Amino acid sequence: MDNRTSKINVENVKAGMILGQNIYDNNGNILLSKGIKIRDSYLKKIKDLGIDEILIVNEENDDSYSNHCKTMYHDNSHKKIIFEKTRREAKDFIEKTMKKIYFDNNIDVERLKNIVSNILDNLLSNDEVIISLENLRKVDDYTFEHSVNVCILSLVIGISLGYSYDELLDLGIGAILHDIGKMMVPKEILNKPGPLTAEEYDIVKKHTIYGYEIIKKNSLISEIAAQVVLSHHERPDGCGYPQGKSLDDIHCYSKIVAIADVYDALTSNRTYKSKVDAYEALEYIRTMAGSQFDKEIVKEFIKCIGIYPVGSIVRLNTNEVGLVVDINKFKPNKPIVRILIGNDGRKVTDYIEVDINKNPDVAITSLIHEYKL
Incomplete structure (x- = not known):
């Protein structure tokens, strides 16, 4: 979180506010992308997922940050x-x-x-x-x-x-x-x-x-x-x-x-x-x-x-479990992994993505053929 966003209880979120984070489902797929304007139907979905707090873009940064997010996410x-x-x-x-x-x-x-x-x-x-x-x-x-x-x-x-x-x-x-x-x-x-x-x-x-x-x-x-x-x-x-x-x-x-x-x-x-x-x-x-x-x-x-194609479930040397979401064509053994299970064995709700190529202390130890998420 930076000074462009604030963490707000979902009960206080109103339609029209700008989402400051990606919202994922239980399988790690993006449901709502940061930068979108929140609707009442989106709020209901967020609550159904059991999420209590989300990041909202501060009003003074609405235009610039929304445009930045749209460039990063909407275009893709x-x-x-x-x-x-x-x-x-x-x-x-x-x-x-x-x-x-x-x-x-x-x-x-x-x-x-x-x-x-x-x-x-x-x-x-x-x-x-x-x-x-x-x-x-x-x-x-x-x-x-x-x-x-x-x-x-x-x-x-x-x-x-x-x-x-x-x-x-x-x-x-x-x-x-x-x-x-x-x-x-x-x-x-x-x-x-x-x-x-x-x-x-x-x-x-x-x-x-x-x-x-x-x-x-x-x-x-x-x-x-x-x-x-x-x-x-x-x-x-x-x-x-x-x-x-x-x-x-x-x-x-x-x-x-x-x-x-x-x-x-x-x-x-x-x-x-x-x-x-x-x-x-x-x-x-x-x-x-x-x-x-x-x-x-x-x-x-x-x-x-990639050695680990997009969609593969992998275990890291940190004992975390993640989903491969992008590959590195020049270093196929070092993809980007979205963490789904923490090193304590519990599902994470605030997903983070780890670029293994940029984190030399992190490595994939095994591919998981069957895993109940």
């Missing part, structure tokens, strides 16, 4: 809202496209390029947009959500690798269409709730060829994007499909999409399996670097996502 929130709108539009477009592809191989390429361009523009203007991948996903919408997520993850890697805008556009188009051939695979096989037989798996593997053939009927889509659709299941050790290519024969875009594809698949709920923690998915990809995935691209991916 606005970016994320725009990005969620872009994701929904992309998901709706790919769903409509894939559902009609069985009857009509024509793709609205102009609209497709606009969709991917919008995703790319959002990513380039917001370094923290990767956080929004942690939203809830519907199992029955998996194919369409997955296509968009793979596009986003692939572009994040491409941006990190320094690709040009045009290169990123080709990468994004190939990524968002990578599974388009699955629409030609019988649904009873695609959505089978148990292991596939060898014959069924052979049918599923043909989706890469089906997809490539569909893309080739749309002349405005580049051959590079088409190759992503065809080759995203090729592997450096030569054990992938459909052509059994080895490391040097696989286009780098296909190598990128291969990693994004597996990561999103592992961290999503499916009809036949539950998702794994992001940390476990990253560990799997890391251990498969060299055989299943390109080593250098895996390094770049881990740098982008």
Whole structure:
């Protein structure tokens, strides 16, 4: 607390006052951001959480501090809202496209390029947009959500690798269409709730060829994007499909999409399996670097996502438990952690965020796979 704010009992707070602190729910998610004007409905929520006192901006500092807070918080929130709108539009477009592809191989390429361009523009203007991948996903919408997520993850890697805008556009188009051939695979096989037989798996593997053939009927889509659709299941050790290519024969875009594809698949709920923690998915990809995935691209991916991805629950050497809320791309083992459980084992109500990179005495000692908050 500084001289711009005062701690006030909630019973004395009135609508129109400016909130001087973030208000979190029991899971550490921000409910109300500092800098907003309080409404009666907000007050009720604060009381329901059992909070007795909050920080309020002093009247003489209303304008300057409110504007400062809006710059810090509102703008970032606005970016994320725009990005969620872009994701929904992309998901709706790919769903409509894939559902009609069985009857009509024509793709609205102009609209497709606009969709991917919008995703790319959002990513380039917001370094923290990767956080929004942690939203809830519907199992029955998996194919369409997955296509968009793979596009986003692939572009994040491409941006990190320094690709040009045009290169990123080709990468994004190939990524968002990578599974388009699955629409030609019988649904009873695609959505089978148990292991596939060898014959069924052979049918599923043909989706890469089906997809490539569909893309080739749309002349405005580049051959590079088409190759992503065809080759995203090729592997450096030569054990992938459909052509059994080895490391040097696989286009780098296909190598990128291969990693994004597996990561999103592992961290999503499916009809036949539950998702794994992001940390476990990253560990799997890391251990498969060299055989299943390109080593250098895996390094770049881990740098982008972080050793402890956003949303991970970790224990610190202070015996506190916290939620990873941001990553450090240059020091992935030193993220920003929001403290949820104090070193006395009790839930905290006034959350603080610790930047481990700026606190050399603080370190993560373990990842907590299951924790009741």
